[in-house]
Amino acid sequence: MNTNFEQAAAKPITQKYLGQKGLIVLITFLSAFIPLSTDLYLPALPRMAENFQAAPSLINLTLILFFIFYAAGSLFWGPLSDKYGRKRILLVGLILYTAASFLCALSGNVYQLIGFRIVQAIASGAATAVAQAIVKDSYSGQKRVSVLALVTSMTMVAPIVAPVIGALILALTSWRGVFVVLALIGLLITLAVIAMEETIAQRSTASILESLGRLGVVAKNPGFMSLLLTFSLMAIPMMSFISSSSYIYVNQFGLSEQVYSYFFAANAFFMVVGPLLYMRSTRFIKPVKLIKVSYVVACISGGLISTVGVSSPWLFALSLVPATFMGSITRPPSANLMLEQQKGDTGAVVSLMSFAFTIFGSIGMILISLDWADRVRVMGLMYVLFALLSLIMWQGISKKAYVQKVIQ
Template identity: 35%
Template sequence: MTAATTVAPDADAGARLSRTGRLRFALILGGLTAFGPLSIDMYLPALPGMAGDLSAANSLVQLTLAAFVIGLGAGQLVAGPLSDAFGRRKPLLVGVALYITASVLCAFSPSIEMLIGARALQAFGAAAGIVVARATVRDLFSGIAMSRFFSALMLVTGVAPILAPIIGGQLLTVTSWRGIFAALAAFGGVLLLVSALALPETLPQTSRRPARIGGVLRTYLSLLRHRAFLGSALTIGLGFAGMFTYISASSFVLQDIYGLDPQAYSFAFGGGAIGLVIMTQVNGRLVGRFSQRGLLRTGLLAGTTAGVVATVAAVAELGLPVLLPAVYLVVCSNGMVMPNAMALAMSDHPDKAGSASALLGVLQFLIAGASSPLIALFGESSAVPMVALMAAFFALALTSFLTMVRPRSAGA
């Protein structure tokens, strides 16, 4: 099969793929969605050292995270309609090339201000990969099969947050934070080559929608007016914000407050990612036996409860042996929340999968981007702000789900 072949004339084309074909799609699409966790997690061990190297306050260094997350959300608003208009491949290849260029700029940034700007540009490039990956899954699958493939995709992408801080910590033994961004540029180069050679076009010419501004805005408004879609999108965004709060603040909390060195921190951080991977695979096996709504509700209840336990542990200063397991449970709960909420959000919109994927992404990352300034606002001298915000975001996600994502009728 050549890269230019169109393979998805309908949303159930994935059922006709061979096992090898599914594995190939999972690896490539997993690599594309890994842009986010790799670009966020790999340089986390270097954040305290970066602050000293660039003579910048911790709050400014954390803005490099916020800039990436907000850029990732905004970039998807552009990439989504373009992928619906021109197919999946062209916007993807341009986006990955932009990611490579911006990663090089990050590596050579002489100031924190330039680094923040380069990170936003890097995120715009990464956005194309994330949008196209989700839209391609919707092109190929529907229903329970789509939820299962999203779970399989999270297995591939789940390896990224496990390995990224470990790789980043080990790279710091031989290079500086600049070398980490050089490694990200190299990863982008490999993915650009693989995508160009092995990823086929999955959106037929007859299914494409013109990328006119008026039409794009009407599409986004129609999605936002769809109660179940908006509720699922808010659930995804708030649940991810709970996890991103940990991603954003854990480097300072675990190293500056609890005294872990960069290497120990990278392994401690990886523990939560292992839980996330396990939970996504448990979810993949449970989908079909239990309803997607039921699994989603269970994940949200578990994350909210664990967030409350973590907050109590932080206030009572019970130490890492009590705090970390509760935090890990908050993180891994997303393995049950994200695939099911994403499948519920996209199931009713096969004709505008790119735009739906983009809107899911922008809400997810814009909401998550608000967590970094909140952490800075409440201070970094204690773990309490981090875990309290994690609990609050999950509680809001549970509220959004219960009030907006209503069950379908038996006939539907």
């Protein structure tokens, strides 16, 4: 056991006000902060470019820099929650997020918006990093995998409804209304966290610098780091779709903002059903093989996107579905596998998980924002390339002795 931690009572913390169902709902909303903070305003990106008379590449910085600074922020929130507790860190992050969202709505130019989005991004790291730490605090074994699957599935509702709600907000008001809604969401979740009982069983007695130094300890774990790299690679093509979807559907295929939101929501639907079907799929195929299959399917899906997907929005959407579905169905076992590689240092583990996924996703967003003649074809090739690379890496490390075989 880590000597920097104080042993707490073995009895699990009960949620006096939220209850266990309420805790799961809260974890879900905390986990959904990123899709809520990005997908809700995706339909507004073309209109924001017109409003500020700015190039799309400059407007895209409100998205790209959001992910980069979210990744940086998530690195320190997790270890700090090991020292000061999950609840206190959540409250600090949520108050900062709510204030930054209101300031985004009041931005007078694109540079102010970018600056406030950076603050909003750093604060978002507290929500998502601590959410996964709460899951590990509160559940273990198969129960944790079930909760991860349920939370992942519920979280994926956000990408379905967020663009639709964003388009409705745009029909009633300007893009500024989107950030007002985000501020109100932040305020409501802050009230829920106030009602939450602290979940951490062991608090770090180390200094702040020593707590942050636990990131280095976790980074030396070969099992965790090899899995982290393998599972994070697919964030590159996935986030390339998130950041470019409005331009593809609205500008390239000529759809309206409202119709675009329906296409985006349809793809996100398969993110929801994937984790729900995961628990049933383990009866027929082992999770280790399921992960392998997911990479093969993603590769085939990428080939379809880059060939037939360029023809119409319908073919593009249908070609993307297999990769989306298989990526979501393997998310719970891959997350649980990474969590099990390190005993203790939960905050550092989840921070590195959030950081890696976001950094790789940001790479995808930057790549797709370059001046390509056909973004759809490029995206398809990205799926093929990174699915093949992930498959090769998974085949190599899944049998290594230093990787805990907790999902076989």
